[in-house]
Amino acid sequence: MKILHVVPSFVPCYSHGGVVNASYQIARKQVENGHEVCVYTTDNCIERLKFENNYNVDVDGIKVFYFKNISNSLKNKLTIDTPVSLINHLKKTIADFDIIHIHEHRHSLAIATHRYAMKNNIPYVLQAHGSVLPFFQKEKLKEIFDKIWGFNILYDASKVFALTDIEKEQYLKMGVSNDKIEIVPLGINLNEYTQLPKKGEFKSKYNIDPQDKVILFLGRIHEIKGLDLLIKSFNKVPNDHVKLVIVGGDSGFKEKLDEMIDEFNLNDKVIFPGVMTGCDKIEALVDCDIFIMPSRYESFTTSGLEAMACRKPLILTKNNHIHTWVKDNTGLVCEFEVEDLSNCINKLLNDDLLCKEFGNRGRQLIEEKYDWDKVVGQIEEIYHNCITAGLSTC
Structure with missing residues (x-):
């Protein structure tokens, strides 16, 4: 499979929490399993990440594109991503992928990916990583985001991944249909x-x-x-x-x-x-x-x-x-x-x-x-089912 992961921050920015490590571990394991894996992310970290070439950086066999945020401080203070060059790149490349895996959903990368995935009929799965409900800081801004973009990103996903039964209930509370929700835990190597x-x-x-x-x-x-x-x-x-x-x-x-x-x-x-x-x-x-x-x-x-x-x-x-x-x-x-x-x-x-x-x-x-081998095996089976369905829902 040709797999695209979309996540606001990626390794080596471990300081941005568990989503960074989880997305890396899943992508790395998928490379080991023989898949072609890309990650679209940003150069954001506490200090802006720097590479000789921000595009097409090889990270353990994963092709990672670190799109430049216009403002790193804006991201760190208000959690607003501004990777403007991502949009044109998505237009050109999104049809190359069989499946897209979006990590979290209240960010501009998810907005753009949702838009072009729908236009090109590319199935995507969404893993909220505990951020399903608009709670704990900036609740009103999150509610506004959901009304404009968030609910559509959730509802149009082929599948959504809940880490636990509690998170499954949160998806249901947000109006996601029960048949779209899969319990997929995290793991370790x-x-x-x-x-x-x-x-x-x-x-x-x-x-x-x-x-x-x-x-x-x-x-x-x-x-x-x-x-x-x-x-x-x-x-x-x-x-x-x-x-x-x-x-x-x-x-x-x-x-x-x-x-x-x-x-x-x-x-x-x-x-x-x-x-x-x-x-x-x-x-x-x-x-x-x-x-x-x-x-x-x-x-x-x-x-x-x-x-x-x-x-x-x-x-x-x-x-x-x-x-x-x-x-x-x-x-x-x-x-x-x-x-x-x-x-x-x-x-x-x-x-x-x-x-x-x-x-x-x-x-x-x-x-x-909770071994990553078992967890990623489950994820790949879900991918396959979504691709086989050939629709934006499966």
Whole structure:
């Protein structure tokens, strides 16, 4: 198949969150499976991405087109993409593809792709990645976008991918017909977790005592991730021999956290390593005792899957869509509340046997359900069905 992925930001801009990594992993796996894969994206990141030639950049066999945003600051401040040259390129090339995969839908790339896909009768699937409903910041702008473009982008898709049953309900609430919705989770590359680094590498690099326990957060440093709640809860836990490690790029919220850390006198207890990928990230996962994601809203936690692959217990808030199968199975689930979260942290810090049980169950679940090989196989079957139908709906 000739496959086109459309996503506002792409690797190496990992600081823009899980959509970047998910779209890359899917595209890379499809190349490995023998398909011709292109990605249309922008050069946006915290600092504008720069290449010798913004067009036709080979990324692990994926042909990636990084269209230049007129304003990188406008994108970072207001999340408005301005890749003007994309439009002419779409006109010329969209008929070359068998199927299009749009990641998220409230962006100008999706508007243009929807328009020319419909004109050329090219089927497309849409993966909202947790952004189906207009919520959390800029709600009114999102509602306006939906009235002008968003609903049409949703309704004209051949299929829409829901990460969980909760997200499926959100699609239904937005008026998408039930027969268009497919439950397609995210995954990890399990082969990256067969030979884990030896324990102690991460602790050694960051001067953490080998006997200290480590609570790990891995994600964007953004208000939606609930890190202010985490700092408050961590302050209530006896932490003489515990370190809180917050891994990820700053999306404008670290200054607030620094103020809280100063207020609670936790400067020697909290570590910010920045963005970590590859072996460095796995070393952090191997050396942690608890993985934590205290989000205000979270549709899926890929970093949580990575922790499960390393046999680590999870702590999530009920605002995370995967809490339904994590609770008392691979970890603990709490309300978005200081006392409840601190109690969960304290419970796992003092129960090594429970941590081990959760970790073993998590690893088994990853092997059964959340390997990218299985997930991408499901996606490709959906593609095939849409192409075979030969219509904009299937």
